[in-house]
Amino acid sequence: MAKQNITSIVVNVLIKKENDTWLGHCLELDIVVTAATKGQVKKDMRDLIAAQIDYAFSHNNLNHLFRPAPAEVWEEFYKCKEATEEKIKLGSEFQKDRDLKTFVPPWIIAKTCLSKSACVVP
Secondary structure (H helix, E strand, O other): OOOOOOOEEEEEEEEEEEOOEEEEEEOOOOEEEEEOOHHHHHHHHHHHHHHHHHHHHHOOOHHHOOOOOOHHHHHHHHOEOOOEEEEEEOOOOOOOOOOOOOOOOOEEEEEEEEHHHHEOOO
């Protein structure tokens, strides 16, 4: 059986609890979300990443898509002992009413470090 190639963008996400708030930070896009629960911050982060990528590709604005997070966030992410990987199907909300469609990647692969217990945080 031939191996199927799947076009995707891979992003790394750090999710941790700070006091009573959960915080999610996408390292490649330098976007941050906060929520009261881990599940909500994960959902909000997934939605925001998808919207950011969809918007950039739909509006030919790739020059401003990737903005790396500060070095200390990358360092904290790479101290993680365990990470999960999630494949997210990407549909375009920005091209629904357009006659001329542009390319939008069909998948996002999110590599996520969840919670303080999964990370070694100084």
